[in-house]
Amino acid sequence: MMDKGSGKNVIILGAGSGIAKGVARALAARQFNLILGGRDMEDLEVSGRDLAIRHGVRTFVEPFDAADFDSHPTFFDRCRALVEPGQIDGVVLCHGFMADQKEAERNFHLARKMVDVNFTSAISILGLAANYFEERGSGFIVGVSSVAGDRGRMSNYLYGSSKAGLSAFLSGLRARLQKRGVQVLTVKPGFVDTSMTWGLPGLFLVGDPDAVGESIARAIERRRNVLYTPWMWWGIMSIIRSVPEFVFKRTKI
Numbered sequence: 001m002m003d004k005g006s007g008k009n010v011i012i013l014g015a016g017s018g019i020a021k022g023v024a025r026a027l028a029a030r031q032f033n034l035i036l037g038g039r040d041m042e043d044l045e046v047s048g049r050d051l052a053i054r055h056g057v058r059t060f061v062e063p064f065d066a067a068d069f070d071s072h073p074t075f076f077d078r079c080r081a082l083v084e085p086g087q088i089d090g091v092v093l094c095h096g097f098m099a100d101q102k103e104a105e106r107n108f109h110l111a112r113k114m115v116d117v118n119f120t121s122a123i124s125i126l127g128l129a130a131n132y133f134e135e136r137g138s139g140f141i142v143g144v145s146s147v148a149g150d151r152g153r154m155s156n157y158l159y160g161s162s163k164a165g166l167s168a169f170l171s172g173l174r175a176r177l178q179k180r181g182v183q184v185l186t187v188k189p190g191f192v193d194t195s196m197t198w199g200l201p202g203l204f205l206v207g208d209p210d211a212v213g214e215s216i217a218r219a220i221e222r223r224r225n226v227l228y229t230p231w232m233w234w235g236i237m238s239i240i241r242s243v244p245e246f247v248f249k250r251t252k253i
């Protein structure tokens with residue numbers, strides 16, 4: 001590992017995800033040191049070495065299971081210890097789980113897993129980060145939510161409602177932390193070309209994970225609150241949100 005980053009340290013959660021890899025490349029290019037948290041250690045080690053060699057930043061890997069809430073305090077402490085005497089400057093939550101809607105309608109455990117991974121885990125791990133940054137009076141938190149959280153659609157409302165919970169959580173966190181100078185960015189991707197969407201029917205305007213990662217890094221620099229990415233999803237979701245409920249409930253989307 002090479003050691004000439006900006007001195008700023010960012011934790012990426014779910015760092016093996018397609019979008020996380022795009023974010024990691026964009027942040028490493030900006031000289032952030034990275035702690036890659038996730039479950040596939042072999043994959044993270046390879047990514048970490050690649051980023052360190054390409055960008056001359058420090059990279060670390062730490063096992064992180066979003067659904068193992070009790071392990072989160074120790075995970076966060078381990079991350080802090082890794083960068084000592086430096087500090088953690090940002091946390092980017094990328095992990096997520098989307099089950100088949102039809103299957104989840106009949107399997108409560110599957111539906112609950114989506115809520116646990118997409119929503120409850122954020123309350124747990126970002127809650128720790130929020131308390132840490134609040135005390136310090138600086139830092140940033142990024143939560144990768146989804147356009148699916150903007151309105152419950154028949155075809156995807158179980159995943160969508162877990163993301164709606166995440167978006168609402170991030171919105172409240174932003175209001176709580178803004179007076180301490182802490183940025184909270186809600187990212188709402190449309191369709192992105194990753195393993196989550198691989199082989200799904202009906203995809204359109206599919207974004208590239210590197211372009212999405214770059215847009216997230218720019219939004220952090222500009223201290224944005226909410227980012228739709230690719231950008232045209234802002235317009236699409238404005239239209240979808242404006243359809244009256246008595247019409248919307250008859251749609252098949």
Ligand SMILES: NC(=O)c1ccc[n+]([C@@H]2O[C@H](COP(=O)([O-])OP(=O)(O)OC[C@H]3O[C@@H](n4cnc5c(N)ncnc54)[C@H](OP(=O)(O)O)[C@@H]3O)[C@@H](O)[C@H]2O)c1
Pocket residue numbers: 014015016017018019020038039040064065066067068094095096097098117144145146147188189190191192193194195196197
């Ligand atoms: N792709 C899209 O079109 C799209 C659109 C809107 C929002 N999003 C959101 O973007 C984020 C990134 O997804 P992606 O598209 O990049 O998909 P992805 O490549 O399938 O990534 C999902 C990641 O979540 C991780 N994960 C799942 N359960 C976990 C757990 N219990 N603990 C730790 N990690 C866990 C997976 O790790 P393992 O490899 O260990 O399973 C995987 O790295 C997700 O939050 C997703 O909901 C994606």
